[in-house]
Amino acid sequence: TQLLEQSPQFLSIQEGENLTVYCNSSSVFSSLQWYRQEPGEGPVLLVTVVTGGEVKKLKRLTFQFGDARKDSSLHITAAQTGDTGLYLCAPFSGGYQKVTFGTGTKLQVIP
Amino acid sequence: GAVVSQHPSRVICKSGTSVKIECRSLDFQATTMFWYRQFPKQSLMLMATSNEGSKATYEQGVEKDKFLINHASLTLSTLTVTSAHPEDSSFYICSAIPGQGADGELFFGEGSRLTVL
Numbered sequence: 001t002q003l004l005e006q007s008p009q010f011l012s013i014q015e016g017e018n019l020t021v022y023c024n025s026s027s028v029f030s031s032l033q034w035y036r037q038e039p040g041e042g043p044v045l046l047v048t049v050v051t052g053g054e055v056k057k058l059k060r061l062t063f064q065f066g067d068a069r070k071d072s073s074l075h076i077t078a079a080q081t082g083d084t085g086l087y088l089c090a091p092f093s094g095g096y097q098k099v100t101f102g103t104g105t106k107l108q109v110i111p
Numbered sequence: 112g113a114v115v116s117q118h119p120s121r122v123i124c125k126s127g128t129s130v131k132i133e134c135r136s137l138d139f140q141a142t143t144m145f146w147y148r149q150f151p152k153q154s155l156m157l158m159a160t161s162n163e164g165s166k167a168t169y170e171q172g173v174e175k176d177k178f179l180i181n182h183a184s185l186t187l188s189t190l191t192v193t194s195a196h197p198e199d200s201s202f203y204i205c206s207a208i209p210g211q212g213a214d215g216e217l218f219f220g221e222g223s224r225l226t227v228l
Contacts, residue, residue: 045216098160
């Protein structure tokens, strides 16, 4: 089982602040996905990173895949209350392969 | 995007009873669906992979006789928690991957919160 450790586990910040969350493993992944889950709902895919060193931007969110494809980070600029949720990373192998999630980072953005 | 629907969204039952949760893909066919379990403030834990027309594949440590999975059609998978006990109380979420797109995006149901008294 590929274990993905996410840090920090919990994060509470003020609106407008910047933050970075991390997803780390000792395994190499062909690609990695980030999801966000809001309370009482299922997760929603944010991005898939495929190439080592790749950087993808989604508005205020910046995702980076490590050069060695073992880790990834998510940076949020000027956090908003709508960013509140559980952020999950997961390795993706393509097709119908099962998806196992990292330990998660619970983010709370306070107005 | 693709739609996956779960029912019921909330269920409360007495200890010892069985509870069935349905997961439907509304606008696509899903030969494979996944069932997850989530405890408060924790990540999703994969329980099993549901395969249409064949037996489900369970993750290590998940009791297949406790959590019965049936994937009888290309749009429906069911999870039955048999002889439920309070420790089975949790948020159960299903998901499916429509097609084989480049991202292989996993679409999730709304989740079903089970409370066993």
